[in-house]
Amino acid sequence: xxxxxxxxxxxxxxxxxxxxxxxxxxxxxxxxxxxxxxxxxxxxxxxxxxxxxxxxxxxxxxxxxxxxxxxxxxxxxxxxxxxxxxxxxxxxxxxxxxxxxxxxxxxxxxxxxxxxxxxxxxxxxxxxxxxxxxxxxxxxxxxxxxxxxxxxxxxxxxxxxxxxxxxxxxxxxxxxxxxxxxxxxxxxxxxxxxxxxxxxxxxxxxxxxxxxxxxxxxxxxxxxxxxxxxxxxxxxxxxxxxxxxxxxxxxxxxxxxxxxxxxxxxxxxxxxxxxxxxxxxxxxxxxxxxxxxxxxxxxxxxxxxxxxxxxxxxxxxxxxxxxxxxxxxxxxxxxxxxxxxxxxxxxxxxxxxxxxxxxxxxxxxxxxxxxxxxxxxxxxxxxxxxxxxxxxxxxxxxxxxxxxxxxxxxxxxxxxxxxxxxxxxxxxxxxxxxxxxxxxxxxxxxxxxxxxxxxxxxxxxxxxxxxxxxxxxxxxxxxxxxxxxxxxxxxxxxxxxxxxxxxxxxxxxxxxxxxxxxxxxxxxxxxxxxxxxxxxxxxxxxxxxxxxxxxxxxxxxxxxxxxxxxxxxxxxxxxxxxxxxxxxxxxxxxxxxxxxxxxxxxxxxxxxxxxxxxxxxxxxxxxxxxxxxxxxxxxx
Numbered sequence: 001x002x003x004x005x006x007x008x009x010x011x012x013x014x015x016x017x018x019x020x021x022x023x024x025x026x027x028x029x030x031x032x033x034x035x036x037x038x039x040x041x042x043x044x045x046x047x048x049x050x051x052x053x054x055x056x057x058x059x060x061x062x063x064x065x066x067x068x069x070x071x072x073x074x075x076x077x078x079x080x081x082x083x084x085x086x087x088x089x090x091x092x093x094x095x096x097x098x099x100x101x102x103x104x105x106x107x108x109x110x111x112x113x114x115x116x117x118x119x120x121x122x123x124x125x126x127x128x129x130x131x132x133x134x135x136x137x138x139x140x141x142x143x144x145x146x147x148x149x150x151x152x153x154x155x156x157x158x159x160x161x162x163x164x165x166x167x168x169x170x171x172x173x174x175x176x177x178x179x180x181x182x183x184x185x186x187x188x189x190x191x192x193x194x195x196x197x198x199x200x201x202x203x204x205x206x207x208x209x210x211x212x213x214x215x216x217x218x219x220x221x222x223x224x225x226x227x228x229x230x231x232x233x234x235x236x237x238x239x240x241x242x243x244x245x246x247x248x249x250x251x252x253x254x255x256x257x258x259x260x261x262x263x264x265x266x267x268x269x270x271x272x273x274x275x276x277x278x279x280x281x282x283x284x285x286x287x288x289x290x291x292x293x294x295x296x297x298x299x300x301x302x303x304x305x306x307x308x309x310x311x312x313x314x315x316x317x318x319x320x321x322x323x324x325x326x327x328x329x330x331x332x333x334x335x336x337x338x339x340x341x342x343x344x345x346x347x348x349x350x351x352x353x354x355x356x357x358x359x360x361x362x363x364x365x366x367x368x369x370x371x372x373x374x375x376x377x378x379x380x381x382x383x384x385x386x387x388x389x390x391x392x393x394x395x396x397x398x399x400x401x402x403x404x405x406x407x408x409x410x411x412x413x414x415x416x417x418x419x420x421x422x423x424x425x426x427x428x429x430x431x432x433x434x435x436x437x438x439x440x441x442x443x444x445x446x447x448x449x450x451x452x453x454x455x456x457x458x459x460x461x462x463x464x465x466x467x468x469x470x471x472x473x474x475x476x477x478x479x480x481x482x483x484x485x486x487x488x489x490x491x492x493x494x495x496x497x498x499x500x501x502x503x504x505x506x507x508x509x510x511x512x513x514x515x516x517x518x519x520x521x522x523x524x525x526x527x528x529x530x531x532x533x534x535x536x537x538x539x540x541x542x543x544x545x546x547x548x549x550x551x552x553x554x555x556x557x558x559x560x561x562x563x564x565x566x567x568x569x570x571x572x573x574x575x576x577x578x579x580x581x582x583x584x585x586x587x588x589x590x591x592x593x594x595x596x597x598x599x600x601x602x603x604x605x606x607x608x609x610x611x612x613x614x615x616x617x618x619x620x621x622x623x624x625x626x627x628x629x630x631x632x633x634x635x636x
Contacts, residue, residue, distance in 0.1 A: 010036045010165055011044050013224065017253075018260055019050050026256040030244040031220050034213075036165035053260045056225035058172035058200070059218065060165040061192040066207060072160040073152040078283070085283040086150065088341065090143050092290035095297060100140040103130050108297075109146070112289040113282075114233050115155060116211065129155050150286070153240075156212045164217035166224070176201050194218070216241055226258035228271040235272050236285060243281035248553045251277040252524050255588045267605055268588075269519070278347070288344050291337060296366055298333040306366040310359050312395050320356035322538070323515060324397035332395045339400050343516070355516050355536030413509060417502035418625040420493040423568075425598065425620035428470075429480035434549045436475050437580060439526035445474050446580030446592060448530070448549045448601065450560075451486050461494040463503045465511055465562050468546015468600035471579045471592045485598040487511070487564070487617065506624070511562040512538050517555040520547060521590040521603040523582060529553075532592075532603035537563040543615055545569075546600025568627070569615035572596040576609040583607070 013031040041054065063069060078086065093109045094101055101109065107119065107126065117126055133141055133149045149155060167175070172193055178185065179193075179201060192202035196218070208214075216237045219230065223238055230238070242250055254268070254277075268274060279285050299309055313321055313329035321329075323346045330337060337345070349357045349365055431449035448471050453464040465487040472478055489507065491500035514535035523530040528551050535544040542563040550556050574597050581591035588605065595602045595614040604610040 009039045011039070013037050013166070013220070015044070015047065016042065016224070017047055018053070018257055026253050027245075027249050029242055029249065029253050032216070032241050034160070034163050035217055035220055036163050038165055038167050038171060040168040040171040041166050051260060052262065053226075053257065054168065055261075056166050056221050057169060057195060058167050059194045059221055060163075060167050060172070060175065061194060061206075061209065061214070061217075062163045062165060063161060063190045063207065064163075065161065065188045066190060066205070067188060068161040069159050069207070070161060071154075071157055073154050074158075076151050078147075078151060082281060082283040083147075085287040086147060087143065088287045088337070089283070089290035090146055092287075092294040092335075095294075100142050101146065102140055103127075106130055106133070106141055108293050109290070110155065112286055112293060113150070113155070114212070114236050150283075157210050158213045159209065162209055162213070164214075164221065166221055179203060212237075223254065224257065226254065226261050226263070228266060228268065228273055230272050232272055232275070235275050236282070238276055239279055239285060240282045242276070247277050247280060248524065251522075251553075259588070275348070284344065287341065288348055291335065291341065291345055292348075292365060294335055295330070295333060298335065299366070302333070306363050307359075309366070310362045315395065315397050318539075320358045321362065322356060322397070323400050326357065327400055328396050328398040331398050342400060346516075355514070355518070413502065413505055413624070415625070416493075417506065418628055419623065420491055421500070421502060421506055422490045422492055422621065422623045423617070424488045424490060425485050425617055426488045427480075427482075428484045428486040429482075431470070431478055431484075433477070434469060435528050435530045435551060437526060438475070438528075440523070440582070442580070442583060444580045447472055447475050448592070449478060450548070451484075453486075458496040460499040461491045461496055463489040463500070463507065465489065465507065466560065467562055467564065467598070468544070469548050470546075470599055471594065471601035473579055483599065487562075492623075507562070510565055510568075510624075512542060513558045514538065514544065514561065514563055515558070517548075517558075519553075519555075521588070521605055522553065523590060532590075534602075535561055535563060541566055543569060545596065545598065545615055545617075547602045549601075564615075564617060568617055570618045572614050572616045574614075574616075576602070576614075578607075578609070581607045 012033065013035040014033070015028055016031075016037050017026045017028040019025045038060075041056075042051070089109070089112075090101070091097075093105050093112075095105055107117075110117065110126070110129070115129075119126070130141075131137075132154065133145055135145050135148070136142075175191070176193060179191065183203065186203045186205060190203045190206040192206050192208070193200040215234065219234045219237050220241050222230070222234075245253075251268070254273070268277065275285075296306075299306060304312070309329065310321070312332075313325050315325050315328065323342060326346055326349075327342050330342070346357065349361050351361050351364070352358075428451045430452040432452060434448040434450055436447040437445055448469055450469045451464070451466055453466060455462055455464060467487050470478070470484050472482075478484060489500075489503050491498075491503060494500055515538045516536045517533040518536055520532045520534050522532065531550045531553055532547055533550065533556060534547050537543055543566050544561070544563050546561075548556055548561050572595065574595070576593040576595050579592050579594060579601070582589055589607060591604050591607045593602055593604060593609060594600070595610065597616045600614075602610050602612075602614065
């Protein structure tokens with residue numbers, strides 16, 4: 001056929017979808033238009049029904065008419081948010097701040113958008129790319145010219161008239177036989193058969209595609225095949241291919257398609273694919289990579305290695321960086337970024353999701369061994385860092401706007417307050433509904449609730465503290481007599497109508513908010529979506545008691561829950577109790593559990609109990625003075 005549209009056996013991958021249960025169809029994704037699927041692999045009439053899926057093994061690369069091959073440019077309109085991200089990236093690559101990019105600065109941008117090249121070997125090609133982007137021919141690129149190139153993807157040299165199709169094994173076997181038995185069938189048309197990166201066979205007249213187009217197509221089909229072993233560069237290509245779709249739809253598609261395969265399912269959070277599920281589009285990714293490129297450049301300009309920089313940034317010398325220490329380090333490098341860009345950078349550095357950046361994570365991103373080899377040879381790894389570390393004013397942490405993290409503000413609690421303020425674990429009697437299992441088609445009924453924290457006029461001397469949410473069997477609001485518990489502060493020196501002046505300081509010092517959240521599990525089906533989050537404490541001096549739930553794939557506000565001092569808790573003696581599991585729902589399996597004597601909840605991936613250690617406050621009542629023999633002033 002002259003085009004795929006004239007074939008009854010092929011259809012676009014952008015129409016492919018499945019259902020993992022009787023009530024919910026997985027939304028199709030906007031895969032590139034050159035990506036096709038054979039009816040012999042998955043019949044189009046099956047779309048919307050539950051089917052076990054075969055593995056994607058053989059891919060057909062097909063040129064219906066080689067005379068119709070031509071370079072295509074993408075048509076795409078940027079949103080205001082994407083344009084802002086693009087401006088940030090441009091400013092980071094524009095090292096001299098003159099509002100334009102030189103040839104050398106453009107090479108850094110091309111690396112950030114995954115163009116493979118060797119500066120010496122590919123010097124001519126690189127100069128041609130630069131010249132094609134430089135529309136006014138003045139030898140430099142202004143923002144408008146960079147924007148045009150990044151929006152149209154002109155530097156990728158993607159061709160129209162070339163297709164990649166997922167075949168069944170039997171179909172590939174027959175097509176290979178035809179290729180050899182009837183070579184005269186292929187005059188203007190040409191084909192190649194691929195298994196992964198290996199070209200299995202091809203017609204004599206086959207013209208190979210450029211490496212980027214082929215890798216993107218293979219990466220998309222690998223994603224459809226529910227694989228997870230992607231390099232970061234391949235995940236970036238996937239993001240460019242699927243950025244029209246929301247992060248939520250990408251994740252739902254992947255998990256639902258994967259649930260239709262007979263293979264071991266590993267947590268996606270531990271794979272490189274996680275970036276695809278939390279990065280909105282290529283412009284957010286480019287902005288982040290541009291910041292990383294600028295940081296590396298500034299390291300070189302200051303004559304320090306990433307190893308040196310980590311020691312300089314680590315203000316409290318605990319072997320890990322908090323977001324405020326990273327922010328302070330960037331300010332010291334004279335790199336000005338917003339709080340949201342900082343949090344995106346911190347998330348990309350924190351590969352294990354523990355809320356802190358250890359030295360290995362830092363060096364993995366910033367240490368280009370070849371670029372810093374001379375510095376490593378000429379500099380002692382201790383001389384320069386220690387010189388700077390010994391001056392505490394050189395690199396100080398910087399508070400992140402919109403968070404409670406402020407390492408520079410000491411909080412002092414008076415001895416009188418320590419004697420007067422008590423900590424109690426008390427019954428919680430009123431709640432707000434967060435989620436119910438209605439519409440999930442599971443035999444069990446369950447709901448999640450958060451505590452109401454308002455106090456009446458006669459209890460102004462108390463402060464109620466949320467340390468997690470609750471899961472119950474059924475949909476009814478928990479009664480006031482139910483045995484769910486919260487933490488409460490009480491100033492015993494005051495009457496109920498008097499408000500304590502010390503409670504805020506006690507809470508800020510001993511019950512800090514988390515510095516961020518880690519998504520543990522999600523359930524997108526039912527009347528309400530469910531996303532479960534584990535708080536990340538500000539340091540190892542604190543722990544969280546219970547998880548929290550939301551209905552959106554956005555981390556909850558930091559002030560929705562508090563952490564508690566590790567010295568005030570003990571591992572709970574309560575074994576996790578299963579309240580609800582997602583059996584029959586489809587998608588990624590998960591379950592909800594009561595996990596301590598306060599009856600707070602946690603989620604687990606799969607139907608096995610969560611394996612981490614959970615805690616209870618012990619004892620359940622004490623006065624702060626009992627915890628401290630002397631007055632302690634510490635930095636929050």
